Amino acid sequence: MADLTPTRLAQRPQLSEEVADHVRTRIMSGEVRPGDFIRLDETAAALGVSVTPVREALLTLRGEGLVDLVPRRGYLVSPMSRKDIEDIFWLQAELSKRIIDRAITRFDAESLNFHATLIDDFESASAAGDADGVVRAQYAIHRSINRTSQSDKLSRFLSNAARYMPYRLYAEDPVWRENALKDNRRMLNALREGDVATAHQVVDAEFSGGARLLIEHLERAGIWDDDDNAATSTGEPAGAATS
Missing domain, CATH: 1.10.10.10 (Winged helix-like DNA-binding domain superfamily/Winged helix DNA-binding domain)
Incomplete structure (x- = not known):
């Protein structure tokens, strides 16, 4: 917990x-x-x-x-309900994929290098077991993509949907941190290569996994x-x- x-x-x-x-x-x-x-x-x-x-x-x-x-x-x-949880994460995934579609053509060498440093920050915080640092780093990673997409309204909609996520619940889970780091690395490679299909796969994996983890947690809590x-x-x- x-x-x-x-x-x-x-x-x-x-x-x-x-x-x-x-x-x-x-x-x-x-x-x-x-x-x-x-x-x-x-x-x-x-x-x-x-x-x-x-x-x-x-x-x-x-x-x-x-x-x-x-x-x-x-x-x-x-x-x-469980369906409510699934819907919240589905919405985030769909908005994120739309944002990725716009961001992936706008990343240049400088912004990709900066994005890579954010992932390094995530890795360092995760290795140290620093949940607050993990939350900050993951937020910065998503913000990097959102800002590069130049989609202010979509990013605001996504931010509103993301409010429902109990971030520390994820950040304190070593398995989630390990999977999130892999997803962040895969996304970086997809951004470098302009691989939209893989980027979408990463987004779907991230949010479907997030929904599953939260539902399982709430089930254990007897909700x-x-x-x-x-x-x-x-x-x-x-x-x-x-x-």
């Missing part, structure tokens, strides 16, 4: 976004289950912030379909027990009040 120990956050303009990211990670990693309430006071105290950014964060997550508002009771975690499945099939959040 990823280390999700709350970190006290300093006051700054994007505070509600950081709170949203914290709560989103707890949901997507299975630390909180569908039907669990997200308490404003408890979350604010854990993060060392006021209730206001927590409330703003929960409004954001409600818009993303991750929490529901129950009148007079607060926010609770929405149901999420989809019989009660949850019954609640999901009726369209009611598990644990929600009924009239």
